[in-house]
Amino acid sequence: MTMKATDPGAFRAQTPVLCDRASDFIARNTFGRPTLVLDLDRVGVQYDALKAGLGAADVHYAVKANPDPRIIAALVAKGSHFDCASRPELELCLAQGARVDQLSFGNTIKRGSDIAYAASVGVTLFAADAPEELEKIAANAPCARVYLRVIVENSQADWPLSRKFGAAAGHIPALLRQGRALGLQMVGLSFHVGSQTRKAAFWGPVLDQIVQVWDTAQRSGYGLNLLNIGGGFPAFYGEAVDAPTHYAANVMRQVHARFGDVKVIAEPGRGMVAEAGHIVAEVLLVARKSPLDLHRWVYLDIGKFSGLAETMDEAIRYEFITAKDGMASGPCILAGPSCDSADVLYEKTPVNLPNALCAGDRVIIRNCGAYTTTYASIGFNGFPPLDVVVI
Structure with missing residues (x-):
């Protein structure tokens, strides 16, 4: 795959010294355990880039993607809004200077007392699906x-977000009627195309589903005026993304x-912060289960339960x-260090790593x-959980 060196989101480095500040910091320092090094300036660059394409849309950063207070404070300074999934996330944003009118309580599964807390501090925008x-x-x-959050089908995301969240399209009219009867202001619909939707063109079929629900509600006189398009904005993990x-901008053209x-x-999360940070890890063991084993097993000091879920x-x-x-390489099964058989990262599709890799070697995991x-x-x-260094 040929990458343009002028596009940092599509640059694949061949050495551990990558063309960004987080990588430069990693190259100059040693680390005693797995550590995420995160460049705060890069978060700001990503916010500006997404905002430029989204235009008049409000950017509600999905706090769950990375709730580091320094990220929240930097985004408050940019004028970002925030999608919060819990009372602690609401409190975090308020503590970093966010205004209540910049917050939405976007989790559809909320404790009643947390709803009451949100209302008591002035939050007015809530999600529901039941x-x-x-x-x-x-x-x-x-x-x-x-x-109201709507379930969407036929998502082409790398990580689809169906079933757990959202109501079926046919159930939305009843929920709108109920909400109005309860005295609530039923203002709009939301959906999520799925995390890591690598191409903007993948949004089209999903938007086609949502607009049918929207038009039905409008014909019924609900006067909806808010469309929450959720997240799905991708990060670069080796496969080209726009x-x-x-x-x-392409997504917004389709919406309008x-x-x-x-x-x-x-509600960008991954697309805002993933490329701002890299994890420094270490090889603990390289082994084969037998002399006839086709693949090596490479065990890192970080796994599913310490950051790579x-x-x-x-x-x-x-x-x-x-x-x-750059040395001779071959496929390997990559696993974490814990005593749990589920702590295997990549086995169905092995990872190509240098044959000379051995215990003690440093590994940088990009865009984490x-x-x-x-x-x-x-x-x-x-x-222990990840160390975090913010630069």
């Missing part, structure tokens, strides 16, 4: 503005072609950089700024 959730919102935030401004001049919320089902395929890149620190467990097998 009758009981509407009842909880009405009881604890009677002046709430509510958008530059963020181009990608976001179907919905007209509607108010839009977007997104390797589950091999959905997210990270890039691995070593000092021995999203969903690593928040997925890291506390002390499983005694392995």
Whole structure:
């Protein structure tokens, strides 16, 4: 695959010294355990690039992607809004200077007391996808503005987000009626195309599904005025993706072609922070199960339970950089250090790594700024969660 060196999002380095500040910091320092090095300036660059493509849409950063307070503070300074999934995330954003009108409580599964807390501090925008959730919102935030999350099918994302969240399209009219009867302001719809949707063109079939639900609601007189298009904005993991401004602009063209001049919320998480950080790890062991084994097993000091949970089902395929890149290489099964047989990162599709790789070698895992620190467990097998260095 040929990459343009002028496009940092499509640059694949062949040495551990990558063309960014986080990599330069890694090259100059030693680390005693797995560490995420995150470049705060790069987060700002990604925000600006996405905002340029999204235009008038409000950017609601998905706090769950990386809730480091320094990221939140930097995005507050940029004017970002925030998608919060819990009371602690709401409190975090407020503590870093976010205004209440910049916050949405976007989790469709909320504790009643947390809804009441959000309302008490002035949050008015809530998500729902079930009758009981509407009842909880009405009881604890009677002046709430509510958008309904719709299940979408045929997602072409690397990590589809179907089934757990959202209501079936045919159930939305009943939820709108119920919400109105409860006195709630039913303001719009939301959906999620799926995490790591690598091409903007993949949004088209999903938008076609949502606009049918939207048009039905409008014909019924609900006057919806808010469309939450969720996340899905991709990061670079080795397969080419469009530059963020181009990608976001393409999505918005598709939205406006179907919905007209509607108010839009977007919730980038991965696309905002993934490329801002790399993890420094170490090889603990290289072994074969028998002399006839086709693949080596390479065990790292980080695994599924200490930050790399997104390797589950091999959905997210990270890039691995070593000092021995360029030497003869071959496929290997990559695994973590814990005493759990599930702690295997890549086996169905082995990873190509240098044959000379051995215990003690440093490995850099690229573009790990999203969903690593928040997925890291506390002390499983005694392995600590990721260290984090923000530069």
